[in-house]
Amino acid sequence: MTSTVTTQPPRSDQVRPGRVRFRGVRNRPNVLGALVSLLWLAVVVIPIYWIVITSFVDQNDYFTHNPLLPPSSPTLDNYRLVLENSFVQYFFNTAIVTIGAVVPAVLMSFMAAFAIVRGGGGRFLTGVNTLFLMGLAIPLQAVIIPVYLIIIRLQLYNTLVALILPSIAFAIPLTVLVLSNSVRDVPKELFESMRLDGCTEWGTMWRLAFPLTRPAIVTVTIYNGLIVWNNYLLPLILTDRPDRRTLPLGLAAFQGQYTVNIPAVLASVLLSTLPILTLYVIGRRQLLSGLTAGFSK
């Protein structure tokens, strides 16, 4: 009955019995697919493995040791060097910008999605919905010059707020789209019974729609978090003070300074990705199934 964007298990259950019989017949295994998949596994895993082990190699040993073997005497010096280079500051800047952008963006988009779905087919709401849909086609890169102009005129240049405001705006179209699909999947009868119980629309939104769309909300939160955390262009253009750098920008600056110290550069790459990796491990199922359901029809 409720086919939210993120429910996968029922589908795979339906598929499984047929699949077993299907495979049981006389199909040859998918050799080409397996080969390409294995090859791609190597392509993905080797650089990541190399980043991880090299980040523990002593810089003096780097040129003599086999780059694909774990270091004989692992060291944390590279991490120490990275942390001494204001990475803690970059980390907090990035965290503030990410949370400061994603939380309001998701809440505002949820409210908008609720209004678009529940507000009836009025001309205003339909128009706003169309505007957001068209907005999916506006790339941040193309409009960065006026964004820069607006930020300097608002006297926000070199502030973290400057990074937050455009990040919110560009998260809205996709978030509204995903969340409105999800609100639409909430059974009408539930809304009706809330109304009969005398609940206001505001109350219905937070007490009924919000909990029932939670899977979609988690998906868009992780997805937007990823985008904002990794954004490079906004901090590049809207800040120039080292103490306002976010991690991607800090990484590039660090590499500019320590080009030859590859173990330290790779330690910085790993450190900057660690929070997102942690988030991925926690919310993986949600993100993967949410994204697949959202993009493939």
Added chain:
Amino acid sequence: MGTVTSARNASLAWLVLPALAFFVAFAVIPLLGIVVLSFCKWNGLGDISFAGLDSWRAVLGNPGLPHALWVTFLIMALSWLVQTPASILIGVFIAGHQRYRALLAVIYFVPLLLSSAAIAITYKALLDPNFGLGPGLHLDFLVQDWLGQGPLAVGVVVFAVSWQYVPFHSLVYQGGIRQIPKSMYEAAELDGAGRVRQFFSITLPQLKYTVITSSTLMVVGSLTFFDLIWVLTAGGPADATRSLALDMYITGFRGNQMGPASCIAVILVLVGLAIAQVLRRLGGSDASASQMEGA
């Protein structure tokens, strides 16, 4: 019931206002802004003055523009050619319900978590002709000045882009493949069609809309690659990887010519819209419109 609800809920309209305000202020107005600024003269700091068609004349008469368009097209076409077959094959494979294939999908996804800056930095280090993986392993074919020669640098960009995005597109195809009715394959099997035949007669035609969705995301997305190329090559060597997005940034923020840079931004938006339209036509119906969402 619908009409009753809509009459009652018309007052909900204010709930869209916060989102609308942000979106208009930082996306819609800037979109109009690039058009306005393309007719102005501005160095990025001082006053803005009207300049008529000066910027447009300068940009359209500059041989840098066709070059940037060519580089953009080259990166777009090559990364599509690498990513699409790989994503379809991997998608078919991980669409199987074996547990280890689900694990594969988890690993494939990791590159998508890294920032483009981190990926660029990793490949810069990995391919370094003196300190990279090639000299370390004594693999001569890996010891090249990868980022110092035009064609090689384009190749590195395409490879890094694919490394980052093939996993995502594989997942999109995986989702598409799982929605193909199993009965179609069973029927084909009864007719004696082999796996290859099934792939070309059932899987590929059934994936038509998925191919269009995925290609639209790839192609339109490739127009705006900036971080990766900028950190990897900064447009070099000798402008070999200076795509439209980089051309805009370098002209505007390095050359302090915001007027011409805004013209390039307008061109970027128009090229994106044109390509999205063409791909939608290829889809042959409006069904693709709902699938493009997410670009």
